[in-house]
Amino acid sequence: MKETKQLGLFALIALVVGSMIGSGAFNMAGDMALGANAGAMLIGWVITGIGIIALGLVFQNLSIKKPDLDSGIYSYAKEGFGPFFGFSSAWGYWVSAWLGNIAYATLVMSSIGYFIPAFEGGQNVASIIGASVLLWLVHYLVLRGVHSAAFINTITTICKVIPIFLFILITIFFFNIDKFTFDFWGSGGFSWSEVASQVKSTMLVTLWVFIGVEGAVVMSGRAKSKSDVGKATVIGLVSVLLIYVLITVLSMGVMTREELAALPTPTMAYVFEAVVGKWGAVLINIGLIISIMGAWLSWTLFAAELPYEAAKDKVFPKWLAKENKNKAPVNSLWLTNGLVQVFLITLLFTDKAYNFMFSLASSAILIPYMLSAFYQVKLIPFRENKKQFIIGIIASIYTVWLVYAAGLDYLLLTMLLYAPGIIIYKYTQKDYGITRKDAKFEIALMGIFVILAVIAFVGIITGKIDF
Numbered sequence: 001m002k003e004t005k006q007l008g009l010f011a012l013i014a015l016v017v018g019s020m021i022g023s024g025a026f027n028m029a030g031d032m033a034l035g036a037n038a039g040a041m042l043i044g045w046v047i048t049g050i051g052i053i054a055l056g057l058v059f060q061n062l063s064i065k066k067p068d069l070d071s072g073i074y075s076y077a078k079e080g081f082g083p084f085f086g087f088s089s090a091w092g093y094w095v096s097a098w099l100g101n102i103a104y105a106t107l108v109m110s111s112i113g114y115f116i117p118a119f120e121g122g123q124n125v126a127s128i129i130g131a132s133v134l135l136w137l138v139h140y141l142v143l144r145g146v147h148s149a150a151f152i153n154t155i156t157t158i159c160k161v162i163p164i165f166l167f168i169l170i171t172i173f174f175f176n177i178d179k180f181t182f183d184f185w186g187s188g189g190f191s192w193s194e195v196a197s198q199v200k201s202t203m204l205v206t207l208w209v210f211i212g213v214e215g216a217v218v219m220s221g222r223a224k225s226k227s228d229v230g231k232a233t234v235i236g237l238v239s240v241l242l243i244y245v246l247i248t249v250l251s252m253g254v255m256t257r258e259e260l261a262a263l264p265t266p267t268m269a270y271v272f273e274a275v276v277g278k279w280g281a282v283l284i285n286i287g288l289i290i291s292i293m294g295a296w297l298s299w300t301l302f303a304a305e306l307p308y309e310a311a312k313d314k315v316f317p318k319w320l321a322k323e324n325k326n327k328a329p330v331n332s333l334w335l336t337n338g339l340v341q342v343f344l345i346t347l348l349f350t351d352k353a354y355n356f357m358f359s360l361a362s363s364a365i366l367i368p369y370m371l372s373a374f375y376q377v378k379l380i381p382f383r384e385n386k387k388q389f390i391i392g393i394i395a396s397i398y399t400v401w402l403v404y405a406a407g408l409d410y411l412l413l414t415m416l417l418y419a420p421g422i423i424i425y426k427y428t429q430k431d432y433g434i435t436r437k438d439a440k441f442e443i444a445l446m447g448i449f450v451i452l453a454v455i456a457f458v459g460i461i462t463g464k465i466d467f
């Protein structure tokens with residue numbers, strides 16, 4: 001899927017912006033309002049802004065420094081920390097990619113539910129059937145060899161950006177500062193512990209909306225001029241950040257936190273409806289449906305591509321390297337979408353399915369992100385390049401903080417997703433006749449994965465972890 005066309009600065013920025021905005025932007029205000037008042041939300045954005053820009057620069061720097069490691073970000077973990085980390089990073093990225101698609105499924109059905117009441121809420125039997133139809137439609141397209149063509153990206157980028165811009169431009173005039181500052185730190189006033197826990201609650205939301213940054217900056221390598229690469233990354237990330245901050249701040253100036261948190265999904269549609277009337281919700285829902293279908297297609301491609309590339313790289317079992325006559329990674333695609341289909345059923349049992357699924361997708365991607373940041377620190381000593389070293393450190397701190405902020409439940413659930421990977425890891429080694437013995441620390445790490453997964457399992461059964 002490598003394209004060679006050279007791009008100018010504006011096209012690059014559009015590419016960076018387009019590859020991050022998917023579903024998150026449309027429901028973010030409600031998702032943040034679930035746990036945070038305006039003050040904590042702003043602090044959350046400052047932390048995210050610094051962390052994500054650092055992380056984006058890490059990905060960019062690594063893609064320039066290590067152009068041969070182009071099979072996905074797991075290759076940084078593999079190169080830097082050995083095969084088990086490499087495998088786990090690939091596994092986690094893949095799991096995150098398809099879990100995210102389940103989040104897409106429920107949100108898109110909820111949006112369609114605005115027009116067709118049978119799907120209302122996106123979490124009933126009708127929605128699961130509807131989502132399954134969409135799933136296998138995307139599957140079919142990819143099997144036929146469709147891949148994210150430039151023109152699909154252009155159309156979806158335009159269709160998602162226009163409603164968002166209109167929302168911002170119009171809602172500004174209805175922004176009520178008193179509403180925004182009402183209970184700014186929470187109903188009990190300011191307290192460190194309260195604000196800290198509110199800030200933490202926003203971290204998986206703000207991470208989710210930036211997922212895709214790893215691919216976006218790599219694509220900016222297609223710049224016409226070298227100096228545009230860095231510029232496009234920073235301008236693209238700052239523009240997306242600005243758009244996100246505006247969406248959430250403006251929403252909190254139109255409705256109180258309680259009102260926002262209680263809105264159906266997608267929040268933005270209902271906020272805009274409150275501002276301009278019915279057409280607002282219609283516009284936003286249509287924008288969302290197009291945006292998500294585009295993102296769903298792209299992430300299906302990523303999710304299927306990764307095991308396929310990893311198999312060619314001897315990181316995943318051979319079976320996954322199979323292509324069909326259209327050069328689509330068939331086995332990998334069937335496996336991935338098969339799992340999505342199975343997990344779609346959980347939408348019936350979870351309370352806030354969209355929120356739960358994207359939070360899980362965000363925490364699953366933390367390991368590949370974290371290992372990439374660590375790799376940069378390992379690769380570039382302070383005396384060699386102060387700037388890149390410091391960027392690596394900031395990105396590392398951000399990802400470690402995210403694990404902490406996500407909280408114990410998500411750590412445990414994530415381990416429940418990672419632990420089964422160990423079996424595949426072992427199987428892969430046999431598959432290729434790799435005789436290397438795992439190092440002591442790798443075995444210890446596997447032990448920790450398994451123990452935490454067991455705790456998670458018990459937690460779910462006994463209802464201590466609920467979702």
Ligand SMILES: NC(=[NH2+])NCCC[C@H](N)C(=O)O
Pocket residue numbers: 019020021022023024025096097098099100101104208209210211212295299361
């Ligand atoms: N299917 C996925 N894993 N998607 C991850 C990308 C999420 C993207 N930033 C969004 O807001 O929608």
